Amino acid sequence: MEYRKSGLSLNHVQGCPLDCAYCIRHTYGLWDSRKPTALMSDAEAVELLVRHRYFRPHTTPLQIFNRATDPLLPGVKDHLFVCLEDLDGRGLTNHILIITRFILKPEDRERLNALANLKVTLLFTYSGITDKRIEPFASSIAAVSMKLASELRPRRYRTVFYWRPLVPGLNDSPEHLATAAELSKHADAAVFTGLFYRGEIADYYKANGLPEPYEGTARRKIVPETLEQRVLEAFAHAEGSAVLFRKTSCAVAYAHGLPDYNGHYGIRELCDICPVRQLQLCAGAHNIPTARQLQEAVVDLPEAAGLMVLDVTERAAQVEGLPDEQPRYFLQHRFAFQIHDAGHPHLLNRHGRAEIGWEQPA
Incomplete structure (x- = not known):
C-alpha cells in the first residue's frame, strides 16, 4: 500500500505485460515483472487496507491496482471484483479509482454497477501515441472500453477520459487534440496530464534508443505551458466535449457531483476552467484548518512526528519535517485542503x- 495524491493505493497484485515505456513501474523496480502475481489473498489485502493507519471509512479516497498492473487484465480482474465487493459489502462509501487501458466487457460494467455503496470511478487512460516502441498496446482499446462503460444507463459508477501522458512532438498535433476532444464526449469528465519523466524512465529510454522527450528529468509531471494552452483551446472549440480538468481528483469529484477531496479550490488559478456549479460546491466545502488541527491529526503517525506547520492561508498550508509525501496526502484528504511541502513549492x-x-518567475 502507498498513499498517493489521488488516494490510498492497494497493489497486492503486481506485474503487467502491456510494456508502456513510460510506466511508473520503472521507479518501483517492477519493470521486469510482466506476469500478474498476487502477493497475498484478496481478503488479507482488504483487511490490511481497512486497518491501515491512513484509512478512514467513508473519507479516504482509494485506488486499486494503479501502480504495478492493469486492473482489467486477465488474472487481475477477478481480484479487482473480489476486493470491490468486499469493500462495498462493508457499507463503505469511499471514492475508489480504477485506472485502466485494457478491455472492459459488458458483464464487467454490470458487475460494477451492482456495487451499492462505493463511489466508483473508471479512468480510461488514453494517449493517442502510435509509436509501438513507446506504447505497444493501442490507445483505441481504452477508447472502446470507455464508450461501452459510459453507454450503460442508469449507472452508479462514473467514467473519466484520462488523457495522458501528453508529450510535445509525440501526441500533441492538432489531429491528436481534436480526436481527444471528440472522444471525451463519451465520458462524464476529462482530465489531462503530462509525463512522469524520472531517472529510471530516462535510463530505459536511452538504453533502448527511444526518442527522449525532454533533456532533463523532473520530480513532477511535465506539461509545458504552451502545450496546456493548446489543450485548453482545443477543448474550448470542440462542441459537446466533456468538462476538462487539470487535476484527477477534480474530474472524479465533478463526475460524482461532489466537491474536490484534494481541496484544490484554494489554488484558485486551477479553477478557471471549472463550471460555475462545481466552483460553488468546492467553495462551500472549503474550510481552512488551523495549525493545531493539523498537528493533532497526525499525533498517531510516528512518521509525522517532525511535522512543522509554517503557515496556513486560504490557499494552502505550508509544512516541513515530513519524511515523504504519504502523511502529507493523509492530511490533505483529512481536511480536503491543500498541504504543500515548503521544500517543493507550488x-x-x-x-x-x-x-x-x-518560464521562470521573475
Missing part, C-alpha cells in the same frame, strides 16, 4: 507541475 500558475517548459 508556484503561481504552474499548477504543481515540473519547471520544464515554463
